[in-house]
Amino acid sequence: YSPIDIITKYSPSAAIAFFGLIFAFMATASTNLTGDVPAATNAIIRITRLGWVKSLTIATILAWLLIGPYSMVNWKQSLDVADYLTNFNWYYSMWLGPIAGVMVVDFWLVRKKEYVLDELYNIGPQGKYWYSGGINWIGVGSFLAGIIGEYLISGARGTIQFYYGIPVPGEELAWYYGFFISLFLYWLLALAFKVYALPEKYSKKQ
Structure with a gap:
């Protein structure tokens, strides 16, 4: 089972399941922030020679444009x-x-x-x-x-x-x-x- 499956299946109440899912979301977000986002940001820095903040913003926008619209529609x-x-x-x-x-x-x-x-x-x-x-x-x-x-x-x-x-x-x-x-x-x-x-x-x- 994935952590999401365990939380939704074994939580004794909806409130506990809700907080469990929040922690699962935070774990995923923190992993991406520390592991995935820096790699894309550093790549943009090497290509464009922009600063960290601007490159991070570009990486975030590109990621959303590639995934966000499709996920919302389909x-x-x-x-x-x-x-x-x-x-x-x-x-x-x-x-x-x-x-x-x-x-x-x-x-x-x-x-x-x-x-x-x-x-x-x-x-x-x-x-x-x-x-x-x-x-x-x-x-x-x-x-x-x-x-x-x-x-x-x-x-x-x-x-x-x-x-x-x-x-x-x-x-x-x-x-x-x-x-x-x-x-x-x-x-x-x-x-x-x-x-x-x-x-x-x-x-x-x-």
Whole structure:
């Protein structure tokens, strides 16, 4: 069940259900404000060079223009759209697990919680985190291995699903499978090939 289903089904009174739905709304709104809105706003800032407030306003207006009118006119169909969005969020999370696995190992184990923040934005060959041609191939390989692992596990269990004709892992735990596969593989590769994982420390150019 989703939180909305639980609130509407098990609330002992309408008043409690009402307040429960308010909290559910606040949780959704706060998640969008802290997770989704900044990404769109930063994209507009990069494109237009406008300030934060103006870019945030533009992002909000564009979001409403894309969703609001359709939802008000075709509110029944918009419920189906909500299901599609939920499924989309479910399926694209398969990419996030392997990414998180690589990031956790790189930060906590490989670099011992030490990053030079300014160098993260230095995208030239002279940058500290340039790796090999600007790409950390160990990280990319570990990420892809996590994705492949998700498909293999889901395929072995017969849970592959199709989303708009695209096969995707149907496992509820696909995120975790990808996370741990990428995590352990990146850790092992970083230990075996330190010159590639920490070029600024082990590279002969340094």
